[in-house]
Amino acid sequence: MRASLIQIAVNEDETVEARRRRVASLVRERADAADLVVLPELWTTGAFAFDRFAAEAEPLEGATYEAMAKAASDAGVWLHAGSVPERDRDGTLYNTSLVFSPSGDLAAAYRKIHRFGFDKGEAVLMGAGRELVTVPLPETTLGVATCYDLRFPELFRGLVDAGAETLVVPAGWPERRRSHWTLLARARAVENQAFVLACGTAGTHASVPQAGHSIVVDPWGEVLAEAGADEEILTVDFDPAKAARTREQFPALKDRVLGLDTPGH
Ligand SMILES: O=C(O)CCC(=O)C(=O)O
Numbered sequence: 001m002r003a004s005l006i007q008i009a010v011n012e013d014e015t016v017e018a019r020r021r022r023v024a025s026l027v028r029e030r031a032d033a034a035d036l037v038v039l040p041e042l043w044t045t046g047a048f049a050f051d052r053f054a055a056e057a058e059p060l061e062g063a064t065y066e067a068m069a070k071a072a073s074d075a076g077v078w079l080h081a082g083s084v085p086e087r088d089r090d091g092t093l094y095n096t097s098l099v100f101s102p103s104g105d106l107a108a109a110y111r112k113i114h115r116f117g118f119d120k121g122e123a124v125l126m127g128a129g130r131e132l133v134t135v136p137l138p139e140t141t142l143g144v145a146t147c148y149d150l151r152f153p154e155l156f157r158g159l160v161d162a163g164a165e166t167l168v169v170p171a172g173w174p175e176r177r178r179s180h181w182t183l184l185a186r187a188r189a190v191e192n193q194a195f196v197l198a199c200g201t202a203g204t205h206a207s208v209p210q211a212g213h214s215i216v217v218d219p220w221g222e223v224l225a226e227a228g229a230d231e232e233i234l235t236v237d238f239d240p241a242k243a244a245r246t247r248e249q250f251p252a253l254k255d256r257v258l259g260l261d262t263p264g265h
Pocket of ligand 1: 046050099115116147148151172173174177180
């Protein structure tokens, strides 16, 4: 299977409309060059452009949905279109990822569960998702998570329990914590014996330089490919069956002990 992670530069000198058109054509260019294309988190607005979330939020089937559904079907690829600021019918905002099939149908939508910012930014401006999302592809089952979710291993265990073998993580990770990004991507791969495809943004928006360094890790924790800091398309061939083989040959997941007693009980 061949995956292309498109590490988009999110800078303020490009309008959302221009970036959407540019990204749609980058996706289209992956026709015959990838089976699965992955985009980063909130690449229209910028993950740190909190003051624009409300103004640029879209209904689920908004402009980004339409452009990405068409790009996926034009290219004939599975497309994890990263995430958009979604406004639901009640007016609540969510950080929502969209996955399209090669015919351009929506295969899954995932609302980010762990919101970043503690008492500011996304954590106060957006609602939290509650549902784990997996997407069965012919070759593998994807488990999806977004950026800050990477710090919460229990979410990934939930995805593995639901059948995920390839974990896809769009992000807008800041440069100042790049070492955590790489470490956590490898940790999630090793502990879950799964591929991790983690696609970040490049550029600088809201004065926050982005880490870039999108990364693909195999179920043994080996880094198959890693991008630099700038906009880049990272393409990698991988054998999705390696997740099952690794779980068979080194069956650590079977040794999990659940429901431990807590101190004092
Ligand atoms: O956890 C981090 O260090 C970065 C998280 C983040 O930037 C996000 O979730 O948008």
